[in-house]
Amino acid sequence: MGHDGGMDFEPYRGELVAHCYRMTGSFHEAEDIVQETMLRAWKARDRYDAARASVRTWLYRIATNACLTALEGRRRRPLPSGLGAPSDDPGAALTPALDIPWLQPFPDARFDTGMRADLRLALVAALQVLPPRQRAVLVLRDVLDFRAAEVAEQLETTVPAVNSTLQRARVALADAADLDEVAEPDDPEVQAVIQRYVLAFEAADVPGLVRLLTDDAVMEMPPVPLWYRGGRDYGLFMDRVFEIWGPGWRMRQLTANGQPALAAYAPTPDGELRMHTLQVFTVVDGRVARNVVFSDPDVFQAFALPERIF
Numbered sequence: 001m002g003h004d005g006g007m008d009f010e011p012y013r014g015e016l017v018a019h020c021y022r023m024t025g026s027f028h029e030a031e032d033i034v035q036e037t038m039l040r041a042w043k044a045r046d047r048y049d050a051a052r053a054s055v056r057t058w059l060y061r062i063a064t065n066a067c068l069t070a071l072e073g074r075r076r077r078p079l080p081s082g083l084g085a086p087s088d089d090p091g092a093a094l095t096p097a098l099d100i101p102w103l104q105p106f107p108d109a110r111f112d113t114g115m116r117a118d119l120r121l122a123l124v125a126a127l128q129v130l131p132p133r134q135r136a137v138l139v140l141r142d143v144l145d146f147r148a149a150e151v152a153e154q155l156e157t158t159v160p161a162v163n164s165t166l167q168r169a170r171v172a173l174a175d176a177a178d179l180d181e182v183a184e185p186d187d188p189e190v191q192a193v194i195q196r197y198v199l200a201f202e203a204a205d206v207p208g209l210v211r212l213l214t215d216d217a218v219m220e221m222p223p224v225p226l227w228y229r230g231g232r233d234y235g236l237f238m239d240r241v242f243e244i245w246g247p248g249w250r251m252r253q254l255t256a257n258g259q260p261a262l263a264a265y266a267p268t269p270d271g272e273l274r275m276h277t278l279q280v281f282t283v284v285d286g287r288v289a290r291n292v293v294f295s296d297p298d299v300f301q302a303f304a305l306p307e308r309i310f
Helices: 010-024 027-043 055-071 121-127 132-143 148-154 159-172 188-202 206-211 231-245 297-302
Strands: 213-221 224-229 250-256 259-267 273-284 287-294
Touching: 010 027, 010 055, 010 121, 010 132, 027 055, 027 297, 055 132, 055 148, 121 132, 121 273, 121 287, 132 148, 132 159, 148 159, 188 206, 188 250, 188 259, 188 273, 188 287, 206 213, 206 231, 213 231, 224 231, 250 273, 273 297
Parallel strands: 213 287
Antiparallel strands: 213 224, 250 259, 259 273, 273 287
């Protein structure tokens, strides 16, 4: 699908999935919406008017409105840190909250979107706080650089309405994390930090892990609605992890949301290593400032991670 008299939709798939992911906070839902977008575009190809918009702009109109429809009546997708204060009990029960539609990570290797910085977890989490139309306007204008007139056409509104909505969205996100401080995952300093983290983790060296953290480092673990702040609680929680699972873990490096990530494999009594978590890191000034630890099997599937390694 995607070819008809020279009209080819496939080159836009990756950036559309990234767009729908920013809108919904769900990689799986984004893929479904883009598939629906391609189908709608194919069915409407005879009505496409090149004099009104480029194919890319036209596809974004279809995808954005499909996202808005999908988001009607939906709750936002948060991370645990967006739901309340940090826990002060590293021994608290790790009970998943399966009724919450948690934010998912984005598997970079699946698509070449060309805009990794605008997929970072902190930004996507902040976007989820906005009402859907504010979210759409902010992403279309500030992330994708569509002109106000193009956005007005896509959303069937006016330029003054777009500008007003954009201003409200910017104000609402004014307190979001400063993404300019976050280094790229291929930065040599970031690579060195992640390598040291891997060595410490595989050695069950909790003091070594804590030395790599910022003073107010955050660890959170969706779908468990707990999160911790600071090296003390981070370290106490990791002590608990190694007491439960023992040493002998193995880590695989990858990226998610334009950030360094590790797939953590835990040892089992039969000598295998089983997929345990996907950990997405924010590294700032040579230290780990945040580690979002995902344990949802659907996340592992999206990243095509093997269930076991030997």
